[in-house]
Amino acid sequence: MQIPTVLFSLVALSSSTLSAAAEPLPWDGRVQGLTVDSLTDKYITKVLMQRNGQPKGSPADYVTIKEDVRSPAYNGDSGVIDIGVNDKAVWGSEAYSRRSELVQNITTNSTGTTFFRASILKNDTFFYPYSWKVIFPESQLFELHVDARSDFPSILYKTNGTKEAQWKASFKLDTWYNFGIGMKTATGGKGTELQFYTSIGDEDLVLNKTTKIASELPSSIEMHWGLLTQVKQSKTATGPVMTKKQEVFSFNGVSAESGVVTAATTGTSKQARSTTTSVAGEADGVHQTGQKSFTF
Template sequence: MVFSSRVFCLVTLASSYVAAPTAAEAVAQPLPWDGRGFDLTVDTLEDKYMTHILTMRNNREDGKPSDYVTIDQKGRSPAYNGDTGVINVAVDAKAIFKKQKDFRRSELVQNISSNTQGTTFFRTSMMKEEAFLNPYAWQAIFTESHIFEIRVDASKSPAKLIYLNNGTWDPKWETNFVPGTWYNFGFAISAAAAGKGSVVKFYMSEGDKDLALTKTHEVDTEFPPWHEFHFGLLTLSDDKSEPKMNAKQDIMSFNGVSVEDKVVTAAVVDVEDESDSDQESSDSDQEDIVKGADGNISFK
């Protein structure tokens, strides 16, 4: 069994551009979007997230999100990006989506509208309390187009925290991954000045510090009208074999999840002020997304 340290791209390079998303079963949420956990429970996950990866287990539709997600509404103090909530996402040997036996994955997902006239800014923090039990490369924060991705390569010693973009596997930034450390990320997506591509700016910090601009790249990935946003844990084998998993779950914790219509780097954010700024967005502002021809969710 071989587990690649490359990005596990789920998109196809059909031309010089990485294709933007084309089908889904849900409406893209308007900006700003709040995915924070301080007011969320496992029973109310679907108020903010699509949970099909957790419910469509082993080619069935009766999976329980509670088997793989727990939420501590006061798990992070002080609050970061307006959130004290911590969303814990786990994987184990049974974390199989549909018939993907060569994958192990647990993710929360949402479709998010782009700010087509400016910047779409994704914010997410993550932390793992313990070292990985399963020494593979794990995707943790990404869009389906892989215009950006955060992964941890636990096959290396020490494990590496890696930022990638443009659906490619060459690291644009990396550092040693230290369990118990809060890593805070921001990804600013805007249209390139010319052509169909995008500009991706990567922000990060550790602990309770404000985000800082770290890398800027112009990429071939087509600037999309919306994004299919994932966070959790995902790995797959190169040779179609099933991953050999530890008996205990690997768990990654997430905090301060939001998507803004502008860059916001402050560690301390007033969520009420933020939500009031665009609370009156109507359903007509949301983008209707084309359902797949087979009527099914088209996630890979």
């Protein structure tokens, strides 16, 4: 079955990265000053290095870094990290998966909120009809998926390893989708409260969904940004078929904060606000520069 295989592979990956000391908050994963050669200054590149059972992979095969692409800068970041996968993007012996991710172990805020921020965008059309995990911790406390298995792609937010989405919206090309996910100990000291923030284009983040789960707040969390899919072709007993170009997503403004920060631009204090709609803005079209051309 697919799910146990995914869990097994994530546990195996986690065991290889937990030996690295967790980074303190705030943690900066932004592009400024970063190159493919210096990725390890900010990220763990195990997934990109361990290919087909051999530690001979090259991050340059799947990662491109561009500075001064997003204007105005969002969450203090004008750069973009493009991450791609192809038929050769097999981690370890995971024959049924294709994945390319940047990873980092991050310390959580034991007395307040740990707040993860990132934006994603896709320029090119989808080449393959798969569902992709794009932002998630190894523990699966929360997950962002982009589902391209139909002619109408969608983006979904899930929690605690469940199949049902807590939030769902249509996913459009050339559109910056901004996310913030807060984690803190739930009221009463048991379980974890997850706060899900969203926006599109240049807009500040807006609280969209609050969820309480039974899992206790971990002292550190292993975060992944990139692409992960798993498909078993029953007729051929092979993994995802990827015969064309790489499937590529762009990432921007990656950070982890010791409190909720919703401002589009850094250095501006914003009071968190919530929305009663199911989607915090639905874009008609947003250029890669981030200029908005939509209304709430």
